[in-house]
Amino acid sequence: MKQKLFTKKFTLTPGECNGQQEMSLSFLVGRIIKVASMHADAWGVGYEKMISNRTAWVLSRLSIEMKRFPAITEEYTLETWIEDYNTRFSTRNMAILDSRGEVCGYARTIWLVLDLEARRTAQMEELNELRTLVLDRPCPIEPPTRMRMEIGKKIDSFAVRYSDIDLNRHVNSSRYVEYFLNQYPFEWYDNNRITRFEIAYAHEARPGIDVDVFREETADNDHALELRHGDNVLCRSRIIFAPRTEPIHIPFNG
Amino acid sequence: MKQKLFTKKFTLTPGECNGQQEMSLSFLVGRIIKVASMHADAWGVGYEKMISNRTAWVLSRLSIEMKRFPAITEEYTLETWIEDYNTRFSTRNMAILDSRGEVCGYARTIWLVLDLEARRTAQMEELNELRTLVLDRPCPIEPPTRMRMEIGKKIDSFAVRYSDIDLNRHVNSSRYVEYFLNQYPFEWYDNNRITRFEIAYAHEARPGIDVDVFREETADNDHALELRHGDNVLCRSRIIFAPRTEPIHIPFNG
Numbered sequence: 057m058k059q060k061l062f063t064k065k066f067t068l069t070p071g072e073c074n075g076q077q078e079m080s081l082s083f084l085v086g087r088i089i090k091v092a093s094m095h096a097d098a099w100g101v102g103y104e105k106m107i108s109n110r111t112a113w114v115l116s117r118l119s120i121e122m123k124r125f126p127a128i129t130e131e132y133t134l135e136t137w138i139e140d141y142n143t144r145f146s147t148r149n150m151a152i153l154d155s156r157g158e159v160c161g162y163a164r165t166i167w168l169v170l171d172l173e174a175r176r177t178a179q180m181e182e183l184n185e186l187r188t189l190v191l192d193r194p195c196p197i198e199p200p201t202r203m204r205m206e207i208g209k210k211i212d213s214f215a216v217r218y219s220d221i222d223l224n225r226h227v228n229s230s231r232y233v234e235y236f237l238n239q240y241p242f243e244w245y246d247n248n249r250i251t252r253f254e255i256a257y258a259h260e261a262r263p264g265i266d267v268d269v270f271r272e273e274t275a276d277n278d279h280a281l282e283l284r285h286g287d288n289v290l291c292r293s294r295i296i297f298a299p300r301t302e303p304i305h306i307p308f309n310g
Numbered sequence: 311m312k313q314k315l316f317t318k319k320f321t322l323t324p325g326e327c328n329g330q331q332e333m334s335l336s337f338l339v340g341r342i343i344k345v346a347s348m349h350a351d352a353w354g355v356g357y358e359k360m361i362s363n364r365t366a367w368v369l370s371r372l373s374i375e376m377k378r379f380p381a382i383t384e385e386y387t388l389e390t391w392i393e394d395y396n397t398r399f400s401t402r403n404m405a406i407l408d409s410r411g412e413v414c415g416y417a418r419t420i421w422l423v424l425d426l427e428a429r430r431t432a433q434m435e436e437l438n439e440l441r442t443l444v445l446d447r448p449c450p451i452e453p454p455t456r457m458r459m460e461i462g463k464k465i466d467s468f469a470v471r472y473s474d475i476d477l478n479r480h481v482n483s484s485r486y487v488e489y490f491l492n493q494y495p496f497e498w499y500d501n502n503r504i505t506r507f508e509i510a511y512a513h514e515a516r517p518g519i520d521v522d523v524f525r526e527e528t529a530d531n532d533h534a535l536e537l538r539h540g541d542n543v544l545c546r547s548r549i550i551f552a553p554r555t556e557p558i559h560i561p562f563n564g
Binding site: 069070071072073074075077080082086089090093094103104110128129172173217218219221222223225228234237238240241242243244245263264306308 | 323324325326327328329331334336340343344347348357358364382383426427471472473475476477479482488491492494495496497498499517518560561562
């Protein structure tokens, strides 16, 4: 019996925390990818099946809204289900819950099938069963917004390195999130929290290429960011911050 | 009953792999830290106990020798035990085993207690029980070598950023490993594997500081590396590589 809802519980260990002693957004994106692939595995359409067809699931878009992030040593749960499947993409939602079952936030993710030889999106007849596994449960966050293009001014440049690369030999989806978050000073996160984050992956970033970062504050606390290699847009993001009601204070700790 | 040997099994999920579709060394260091803190928790001397004394365990030195790294979707096990404890540091060993129980490698780690207010090493009477928990089991790798100092020429510079910082508000121990590994091009790892790695943490690297990287090849495939902030040595490393007998080839994948 294939379960429409997949649930996985974790504990946020001290070594997994950021400097604010919470889960970082990039870590959460890694967990979302992990739980998505566990659910796909349970349905028999995970890594092993896909690679036997010379394909892989790749994350195309992601939107997250968080009331709060899990804190150090806290238990948390990810619940996931698919909202839609067609031959071009699948939409997979996540609820992030704390140990009392209270909602920390929600995420909506859109996945494509990548043909690993042709390096382009593929269709797979064998995935049609996913249509029957859609769960009619709402994901109560704003739909993805239209990303502004060719924005802002260049604020950073760097080269893609070994530790940035994943199994598909392009930049790891959660590492892109770090690229964006690292455009703000450490102390920024003591005073501000991320309430909404969107990312749209456009082109694969391969090892060794140079990446430029562009940014524009389009409204108060509402930031549009873009990664480019030359004229080629690799990835776009929108980050909405809110001032923390109480600034982070870590006792005895810097 | 406090167990002298602590064992934890994992599976290397696709999203956790590097571009060679193996476990990266920095990921392994993260797992070593995780399993060490789980064992300390089981003994009642983990994060919660230490923070109540305004202290934390921090990794001071680490040496690893690997015959091979676990591969994509492979099960692996970490076994850990302490070899020695005195009021200044504890020596904790790890065996990394594959799903058949074959040894992938060993690690020896040295931990200090950091006083989080004074930012210096501390002694804790309450930890004396650890002497009774030493396990007489060998860790068959070379002892830490004396690290060469003030070496090499400057090959890289960068600033410490938000994503590099851990709960103690200095650079994450496994992120230092990435700093070193990223000094080699991605393709280097298709043709070479790490057989031995040592790291010695000297001074805390705080958010925002500039870091310079120095390197010298002291013998064939034997590299000494150093991170400095100005004249201040932050961290030293030695990496020994061996050519892969068969260069990595990832099917359909770049």
